Amino acid sequence: MTSFRERAVRxxxxxxxxxxxxPIMRKLVADSAAMLARGPADARQRAAAARAHAIANLEAxxxxxxxxxxxxxxxxxxxxxAAEAVATVQRLLGNARRVAKSKTMVxxxxxxxxxxxxxxxxxxxxxxxxxxxxxxxxxxSHITAPALHLRRDRIREILARSGADxxxxxxxxxxxxxxxxxxxxxxxxDAAITGANTVIASSGRIVVVENEGNVALGVSHPKxxxxxxxxxxxxxxxxxxxxxxxxxxxxxTGQPLTAFTHFLAxxxxxxxxxxxxxxxGRSRVxxxxxxxxxxxCIRCGACMNACPVYRTAGGLSYxxxxxxxxxxxxxxLLWPQxxxxxxxxxxxxxxxxxxxxxxxxxxxxxLASLRHREAEQAGSWAEKTAWQAWAAxxxxxxxxxxxxxxxxxGLAHFAGLLERRRPPGDPRRAPSLEPERDPTRLAxxxxxxxxxxxxxxxxxxxxxxxAATVALFRExxxxxxxxxxxxxxxxxxxxxxxxxxxxxxxxxxxxxxxAAARRPxxxxxxxxxxxxEKSVVPYPSDLEPFLGKGDALILTGASRTADIEKQIxxxxxxxxxxxxxx
Amino acid sequence: MxxxxxxxxxxxxxxxPVDGEHAARVLRALGEETAVIDGRCxxxxxxxxxxxxxxRTAGRELLRAATEHGTIVVPxxxxxAMVRDCLPGLWEGERGAVAARLAGRFQGFASYVVNHxxxxxxxxxxxxxxxYHASCHSRPEQADALRLLGLVRGLELRRLAxxxxxxxxxxxFAIKQPEISAAMMATKLADVTATGARVLVSADLxxxxxLDAGARGLGIDLETWSLAxxxxxxxx
Numbered sequence: 001m002t003s004f005r006e007r008a009v010r011x012x013x014x015x016x017x018x019x020x021x022x023p024i025m026r027k028l029v030a031d032s033a034a035m036l037a038r039g040p041a042d043a044r045q046r047a048a049a050a051r052a053h054a055i056a057n058l059e060a061x062x063x064x065x066x067x068x069x070x071x072x073x074x075x076x077x078x079x080x081x082a083a084e085a086v087a088t089v090q091r092l093l094g095n096a097r098r099v100a101k102s103k104t105m106v107x108x109x110x111x112x113x114x115x116x117x118x119x120x121x122x123x124x125x126x127x128x129x130x131x132x133x134x135x136x137x138x139x140x141s142h143i144t145a146p147a148l149h150l151r152r153d154r155i156r157e158i159l160a161r162s163g164a165d166x167x168x169x170x171x172x173x174x175x176x177x178x179x180x181x182x183x184x185x186x187x188x189x190d191a192a193i194t195g196a197n198t199v200i201a202s203s204g205r206i207v208v209v210e211n212e213g214n215v216a217l218g219v220s221h222p223k224x225x226x227x228x229x230x231x232x233x234x235x236x237x238x239x240x241x242x243x244x245x246x247x248x249x250x251x252x253t254g255q256p257l258t259a260f261t262h263f264l265a266x267x268x269x270x271x272x273x274x275x276x277x278x279x280x281g282r283s284r285v286x287x288x289x290x291x292x293x294x295x296x297c298i299r300c301g302a303c304m305n306a307c308p309v310y311r312t313a314g315g316l317s318y319x320x321x322x323x324x325x326x327x328x329x330x331x332x333l334l335w336p337q338x339x340x341x342x343x344x345x346x347x348x349x350x351x352x353x354x355x356x357x358x359x360x361x362x363x364x365x366x367l368a369s370l371r372h373r374e375a376e377q378a379g380s381w382a383e384k385t386a387w388q389a390w391a392a393x394x395x396x397x398x399x400x401x402x403x404x405x406x407x408x409x410g411l412a413h414f415a416g417l418l419e420r421r422r423p424p425g426d427p428r429r430a431p432s433l434e435p436e437r438d439p440t441r442l443a444x445x446x447x448x449x450x451x452x453x454x455x456x457x458x459x460x461x462x463x464x465x466x467a468a469t470v471a472l473f474r475e476x477x478x479x480x481x482x483x484x485x486x487x488x489x490x491x492x493x494x495x496x497x498x499x500x501x502x503x504x505x506x507x508x509x510x511x512x513x514x515a516a517a518r519r520p521x522x523x524x525x526x527x528x529x530x531x532x533e534k535s536v537v538p539y540p541s542d543l544e545p546f547l548g549k550g551d552a553l554i555l556t557g558a559s560r561t562a563d564i565e566k567q568i569x570x571x572x573x574x575x576x577x578x579x580x581x582x
Numbered sequence: 583m584x585x586x587x588x589x590x591x592x593x594x595x596x597x598x599p600v601d602g603e604h605a606a607r608v609l610r611a612l613g614e615e616t617a618v619i620d621g622r623c624x625x626x627x628x629x630x631x632x633x634x635x636x637x638r639t640a641g642r643e644l645l646r647a648a649t650e651h652g653t654i655v656v657p658x659x660x661x662x663a664m665v666r667d668c669l670p671g672l673w674e675g676e677r678g679a680v681a682a683r684l685a686g687r688f689q690g691f692a693s694y695v696v697n698h699x700x701x702x703x704x705x706x707x708x709x710x711x712x713x714y715h716a717s718c719h720s721r722p723e724q725a726d727a728l729r730l731l732g733l734v735r736g737l738e739l740r741r742l743a744x745x746x747x748x749x750x751x752x753x754x755f756a757i758k759q760p761e762i763s764a765a766m767m768a769t770k771l772a773d774v775t776a777t778g779a780r781v782l783v784s785a786d787l788x789x790x791x792x793l794d795a796g797a798r799g800l801g802i803d804l805e806t807w808s809l810a811x812x813x814x815x816x817x818x
Contacts, residue, residue: 026744309766344632348766375631379632391639394639407596442780447779
């Protein structure tokens with residue numbers, strides 16, 4: 001296996017990922033911060049607490065989850081490793097031959113699609129980004145935006161190679177082309193495989209978030225629905241799940257919530273639902289106090305969005321399904337026998353990952369700890385000896401002064417020698433040791449691009465009073481593209497539903513029970529939801545009393561995708577239009 | 583022993599000892615006769631490279647030197663971050679508590695100066711234009727550094743686009759991943775040149791040395807000044 005450095009150099013030379021990725025990520029990080037500032041001030045602390053509690057009580061929560069899932073008739077399965085995970089899914093699939101798969105990082109981790117195809121099963125990646133990278137064949141480069149590394153012209157080429165007739169590379173056209181292929185597959189398929197964002201122990205509900213509607217199709221159309229997820233994904237109760245949801249989409253994509261937030265309960269009549277919890281090294285991480293808190297991770301990808309090394313080297317350089325800072329910590333822990341020992345070196349330890357992590361994982365500290373582990377296990381004799389000599393010098397100030405002076409002398413006199421040992425293309429010279437000071441330089445030139453100092457977005461005060469809450473709901477719903485007509489004229493293909501509640505800060509509506517049925521929702525041309533003003537709550541975390549006991553669905557704007565250059569295309573699976581009447 | 587000491591970190595002594603002198607000059611102008619702690623290291627290079635026990639050996643000497651002073655001023659953002667955030671954690675139990683108490687005596691140069699009672703008496707004046715590099719590890723001190731630079735009359739400070747992005751140094755990272763490090767550095771230098779300024783100031787000399795090395799290689803006309811140097815040259 002090649003090293004991270006070799007892969008990164010190859011990527012940088014061949015693809016120059018920064019040109020595509022950096023501008024997108026800069027905007028995304030700013031949008032995420034602004035979106036988080038709209039939520040409750042303590043959202044991140046509560047999300048961190050919910051996840052920390054889950055990790056501290058993991059086995060107890062699993063025992064409870066097993067009982068509550070059983071009560072709902074959902075199969076509970078556990079797989080110790082990747083092979084067992086694949087075998088379990090295969091056994092559950094039985095005679096199913098056509099399988100619609102949506103995004104699941106654990107699926108990537110265990111190589112599910114590849115393994116099922118090798119067994120002769122026809123698996124389609126139904127997420128638009130996954131569909132594209134599946135055709136490209138090099139795998140996802142980001143955990144929430146798999147095709148981030150591909151520009152629209154490349155995507156058009158990739159789709160054209162598989163026979164698509166595309167007159168141009170408009171993201172709307174490209175996205176709809178994939179949607180139509182996926183939609184056709186769903187009309188005749190035997191099973192769906194999805195991931196899960198969290199599983200609620202107290203109620204046995206499975207929470208899945210998505211934008212496109214392919215998960216909505218998967219959980220409602222085929223007879224069999226299999227969820228594959230990590231062992232750590234359980235949380236105690238609805239409040240904990242809502243605390244996670246409150247930071248997940250904002251941190252991941254700068255959205256208030258994703259278009260669909262599913263709370264999946266018992267399967268519909270004639271349907272079967274199973275969940276496979278995959279360990280694959282997680283128990284080992286759990287038992288390791290230095291890294292246990294890593295299992296808090298909610299896979300939002302905020303750390304890679306903010307990571308300058310990820311942006312420069314691109315996600316494919318990591319050589320694992322998990323990239324960026326989370327990947328550089330997770331991969332060596334999940335695959336200690338693998339060749340990921342150099343990934344913790346893929347960081348300047350600038351600390352941005354820790355700052356943006358919504359559940360408070362000290363990723364940079366963990367990277368430093370893993371470097372220690374790697375040095376102990378695989379550090380070269382020369383490197384160890386050098387650091388021991390360094391430490392010996394710095395335990396005697398006199399010796400350290402001499403060493404420092406020697407270093408300075410060396411730099412001054414052998415700078416040319418050092419420069420000849422630089423890798424070709426490295427522009428750096430030895431820094432100036434006796435800086436010259438030319439007063440004319442202080443004059444400067446005219447600015448081409450300076451910025452007003454960036455300020456952290458101010459946390460907004462919660463809306464106070466009924467009228468303010470309703471006004472905020474209307475404003476945010478309109479932002480999400482929801483129509484808010486004073487009077488609704490009946491149209492063909494309308495589906496009329498009553499919301500159980502609505503969320504002001506995100507402009508979302510909550511559907512429960514029969515109203516949450518996905519089939520009619522996906523078939524409608526326009527969804528018209530009636531919201532009672534007194535049921536509008538300020539934040540997602542206030543939704544708990546309205547969630548009911550069964551199936552529930554939070555809609556935040558119409559279905560959409562941003563899988564091509566992060567440009568939003570509305571109306572993927574399901575209605576393009578969502579209207580709200582008060 | 584004077585109650586206040588100036589820590590001149592190992593790499594400052596090696597790369598640009600004059601920056602230690604500039605820091606001492608500013609402290610003298612504030613009326614502080616400071617002792618100098620040199621020949622020590624906070625341990626960061628070894629710690630970040632994966633050698634914490636070697637970092638502990640080096641850091642122990644630094645903390646030992648701190649026992650004799652009430653305040654130790656650190657004119658380097660990343661050394662300060664190491665002492666504050668990582669060093670005490672290298673010991674367990676009671677020794678860790680002792681290390682944490684000693685680490686608590688360290689204060690960043692910008693924070694120390696900005697909170698000094700005699701600061702108001704200083705006449706700071708320097709005509710010119712500078713760009714400001716916000717180093718990642720100096721972020722806790724950023725407001726203080728900017729306030730100090732704002733006190734220098736005649737100085738126009740230009741902020742960088744994307745100033746919260748790392749310059750690509752990262753200690754051993756710059757050696758182990760030279761290609762990525764150089765690419766990040768070039769991105770940062772492009773933002774620096776876009777400001778039109780030809781002098782770059784930062785509270786962290788390690789970033790500056792990296793950017794200085796890059797500017798020389800890329801033929802960019804740029805001087806890199808530490809915060810201490812700016813203040814020292816702004817003194818009458």
